Amino acid sequence: MEQNERNTETEIEIRQIVGEWAAAVRAKDADALVKNYADDSVVFDLMPPLQSKGVENYRRNFEGFFSMFDSPLKCEMRDLAIKADENTAFVYSLTRISGTRKAGGETGSWVRATIGFSRRGGQWQVVHEHVSIPFDIDDPKRAANLEPDK
Amino acid sequence: MEQNERNTETEIEIRQIVGEWAAAVRAKDADALVKNYADDSVVFDLMPPLQSKGVENYRRNFEGFFSMFDSPLKCEMRDLAIKADENTAFVYSLTRISGTRKAGGETGSWVRATIGFSRRGGQWQVVHEHVSIPFDIDDPKRAANLEPDK
Secondary structure, eight states: OOHHHHHHHHHHHHHHHHHHHHHHHHHTOHHHHTTTEEEEEEEEOSSSSSOEESHHHHHHHHHHHHTTBSSOOEEEEEEEEEEEOSSEEEEEEEEEEEEEBTTSSEEEEEEEEEEEEEEETTEEEEEEEEEEOOOOSSOHHHHHTOOTTO | OOHHHHHHHHHHHHHHHHHHHHHHHHHTOHHHHTTTEEEEEEEEOSSSSSOEESHHHHHHHHHHHHTTBSSOOEEEEEEEEEEEOSSEEEEEEEEEEEEEBTTSSEEEEEEEEEEEEEEETTEEEEEEEEEEOOOOSSOHHHHHTOOTTO
């Protein structure tokens, strides 16, 4: 197969996995969320610690997050870029997860997300994820309210 | 060539580029720093904005950073993981750049770094970089002082 065709095919596969992840966030479905994550995935998550190892930590963090909301969540992605080879791929995007908290109040921030994939046994798996808000030591609330076009 | 051999070869190439980047930081050499960056590289940098496009912004940020220091910098990397295929690769690590400011005082934080590469025209280029400190809305100074083993 030609390189270009192969890339298109893998890009479609990766785009589908990213779409399933976003659908799982909207449905607050932790099982669906971690479906494509490797057991030994290394996550640089939005909040401390510096890194967390293993899909179970990732699932637990999202279960805690999901439990703060009554209604379905919104999950918006912008500027999704996909770089995919036969067995290694990564994507990056600006992503905004938002919803209405049980405690009251709409919440949501634009975050930067980079996700790394390896194909293992024929299946794409997320082996690395990095999610962040820019660091603003003087005004972290301002950093949490940044907009993509400003 | 066998898949495993190819991976080993590309891993060596990627490791060398990462090593050259770290050496450029230590020497505060902005030309050497951006040597392997694509012109259209998309960077999610430590500080706002959410994203910056193009190697020139990246170079300017580092020139500003370098100018705050008299002496060479230290650049330490831990837990460097490399996932490399024929034309796509990514790496992630915990990285600490530290030094003594002209204004006085030792400075340095552990950051999370994820770097994405594409091979273009036979040459590996950095097409994406994501650097961050975990988000702590109540105490950003604490987040800037996290240690890898705690």
